[in-house]
Amino acid sequence: MPSLLLLAGDGIGPEIMAATKRVIEFFNAKGAGFDTVEGLVGGCAYDAEGTPFPKSTVEKAEAADAMLLACVGGPKWDDIKEYDMRPEAGLLGLRKHFELFANIRPAISYPALADSSSLKREVVEGLDIIILRELTGGVYFGEPKTIEDIGNGQKRAIDTQVYDTYEIERIARAAFDLARARRGKVTSMEKRNVMKSGILWREVVEATHRQGYEDVTLDHMLADAGAMQLVRDPKQFDVVVTDNLFGDMLSDIAAQLTGSLGMLPSASLGAVDEKTGRRRALYEPVHGSAPDIAGQGIANPIAMITSFGMALKYSFGMIAEADALDAAIADALADGIRTADIAMGGPSVDTMGMTDAILAKLEARL
Missing domain, CATH: 3.40.718.10 (Isopropylmalate Dehydrogenase)
Structure with a gap:
């Protein structure tokens, strides 16, 4: 059974992770069989356990096939003086502990969003x-x-x-x-x-x-x-x-x-273990914790959801499923469904509304 460690982190992290859990549940209903466990990292871990990089999280990560991390940090922890106690030290700790040396950050311009970039459409369309x-x-x-x-x-x-x-x-x-x-x-x-x-x-x-x-x-x-x-x-x-x-x-x-940091995922990969054949991997959005909108339920979940899509591809070899997820997102955007950060002043939906639209398009494809 493939296993995922979910690290919601700080700021908008719990909201976009909740959206991504719905996508994981969708694939489980189709037979994917993902086993998920949750852990703490970053500011929330510091508050709960006195360190941004708890031993319990390391142990859970060791047992998982891959990790999904939302985001860490925020002004709440700005007064922490010790460098290794700041929320970001939790993220750096994961990268260093598991030797995740290769960070893959795609930049893709969805056709429906070419006009949301600050550059001209012809410069970014098809990027x-x-x-x-x-x-x-x-x-x-x-x-x-x-x-x-x-x-x-x-x-x-x-x-x-x-x-x-x-x-x-x-x-x-x-x-x-x-x-x-x-x-x-x-x-x-x-x-x-x-x-x-x-x-x-x-x-x-x-x-x-x-x-x-x-x-x-x-x-x-x-x-x-x-x-x-x-x-x-x-x-x-x-x-x-x-x-x-x-x-x-x-x-x-x-x-x-591409028009918004809220659109882009990343994968941080380690070397393949010769004994187990596993490659340590951490998947996370490029964006930060957006504390200014945290708790409002309006964050764009696409980068978090597509980070899970990268996990499907790089950790679990589920290429068809990853492609279907990408296509479902493109379909939803083509229908004009937008969160506020990419709405360009037009009508927008909240985090769960965006997720609903993606899941509906995914259901139509699988």
Whole structure:
């Protein structure tokens, strides 16, 4: 029986997770047989257990085939001074503990929503790209990471960007493998002009490309130029591979091209375990916890639901079901069903209304 750990987290998390549970229940009614268990991570875990990354959650995650996480954080916990006690430390802890090094962030423009982007329709219509972000190395995890008093009323903040060859090689291989199943093009982005890590990044990506991936086209671009090109001509890209810091920023830029952060899912994958054949995986929306609308029942659930769709594809091999779910969402949007963030001033439905529409379209397809 496939198992899922559901981590609702903070802010709008419980609302969009409730919507996704309805989709899971739909597939269970069709015979999928998902076994679900719930756990705490982030601010809610800190409130309940005094840590954003409880041991009980780790144990549940170890036993699950995949994890679904909604979102963590919010102003309620802004006064926490200890870095490892902040809600975000729970998310980083999951990524690091399970070595979820490959973060797949698709940016897809649904035809019905092309006009909701801040860019012209012709620039984004048909957009289908992936930002592949290295997730367990780089400046977010490098040491030393500290703020120190250097006297005379001055302080010094230190963050360290660190990458080893194997970290770059494995994310490059993941990029080439993804591109082979798509349009066969990888664009690697770094800052080799000012960063030593960028020099090594390019060297290793090129060396990996020569190890049997010559059928995939490889281009290089400085990350800041890449950010500009994502806005100028996003459809030139297929798979963009980059480090942790730049991936964080570039994926948010790509997300906004689609009209709303509330639309986009992500998958964070680890290596395949040679003994069990399982690949550790965490699926989550790109968006944050949206505390300004939390509790109002109006959040867009699509990114959370499509994160489950990515789990169907990458963790459970349920390709037909994942495709049907994507098509059902497109059908609902084509009928004009919108939450407020994508309604462009027109009529909108709440979280459950959007979910109702998706489930109705899904029922029609399966």
